[in-house]
Amino acid sequence: MSQDNDDPFRPLIAKLEALSEIDERDREAVRSLPFIGLFATSGEYLVRERQRETSCCVLLEGIACRHKATARGDRQIVSFHVRGDLLDAQSLLFSKSDHNIQTITQASYLVVPSEDLKRVVDARPNLAEALWRDTFIDGSIFREWVLNVGRRDGRSRIAHMLCEFVERCSHAGLGAPHEIAIPMTRADIGDATGLTHVHVNRLIGQLVAEALITVDRDGLRIVDWDRMRDTSAFDPAYLHEAA
Amino acid sequence: MSQDNDDPFRPLIAKLEALSEIDERDREAVRSLPFIGLFATSGEYLVRERQRETSCCVLLEGIACRHKATARGDRQIVSFHVRGDLLDAQSLLFSKSDHNIQTITQASYLVVPSEDLKRVVDARPNLAEALWRDTFIDGSIFREWVLNVGRRDGRSRIAHMLCEFVERCSHAGLGAPHEIAIPMTRADIGDATGLTHVHVNRLIGQLVAEALITVDRDGLRIVDWDRMRDTSAFDPAYLHEAA
DNA sequence: CGATAGATTGATACTGCTCAATATGGGTGG
């Protein structure tokens, strides 16, 4: 839980504040929630599809993703998550999960019983509105992913996904703007873009050759944000970040 | 407006009732909303990306879709909508639209000022919860579309999309279960599945040859639901239809 | 130092795209 031992809900509250007007009583209501703090290794499942869910996770550190799989077993990542994200808020209203949640890196997170969170949300309209907004933004991001996977070629598809990830990390206050390392494997990127890890590797090679990104032990890093943005036609409007 | 002249909100109320517990006062609140009834020809835009939105549309008849486009102009449909669907509920919380809404067929719909709907939603928690659920379901459907477009081959991708559309029509009470005609062009189907209309046409030919679907002047029709479901591994769980 | 996950690279196959023509089925003006 690192520096948040004094207030483990700080990342979530920061996110809620960026979403909507929140007052001190709202913050207090969140802080009063019961929770358990947990660690996960990379690749660990926090939620499985079809599983009955009675709690939500708040991601504190590390990266997680949501994904689904075809009958054949091909994995498709549908979103990435970072510090402050509330995973599976859906469990407030639906008992069964329709997708998996899995860590990409090591992670720490809080587990909050859905019924307690639901009680707080019902009592505090500001929180309800913030979470509803978050649900809409989620939807907007999924729409962009459908477009990305459906209509862009491999190269710009990867570039777009990387831009989004970096932009969201920046917005969440992780590292200097657009300079964070992206600790994903070729397979992760392939599963997020609908490509194979082999092809992803070749395209990453292209992007490195063009000096748009670099690769080091921590993962990928965007080194020419402007050209990455242009080459993938990344426009962050769909993230609805402006509060 | 057809047979709904007495209660134009009936389709919306039916949908809300399927989503959540709604009482007579909730229904009355919806019925009291100001609205304008409009008709649209096929292909007409109801909302454009980046446009400032101050109202929502309730679809009464016909089919509509939401879509986005790449910088190159390739269109990607991200969802279809039928009778009772509330289009762009997002305008309750965000002023600018991040996608387009366009009719696929002729359509009739209601336009309701966002601020009035917002007022009613704020006053009636049941309605707020129903709409939040709807937002979650939207998200779940988008996730399935990311999977569909990202990881299934053309044939099952089309089959899956058709199954979903027919299933949703059935749930909305349109026609006999799974027997409704699907009045989409090859281009519409291509834009929904990330394929070209040429390739869609070839794959549709395959499905017809295999006697899974037929084509007539009204569009496509699924004639062997079980095999369509199996071939596309369509599992409606993600639609969260059970109230 | 072996074990392993992940990265790379090469060769080959195939799905789906592009471009280009032609066919059809309604719908319209006269």
Add this chain to the structure above:
DNA sequence: CCACCCATATTGAGCAGTATCAATCTATCG
């Protein structure tokens, strides 16, 4: 009712982007 128009459907040929399959290489970790 006819000739024409337009959107859509259909078909063919050739090509491009990605997938597949199979090694090999390279860090990192116990």
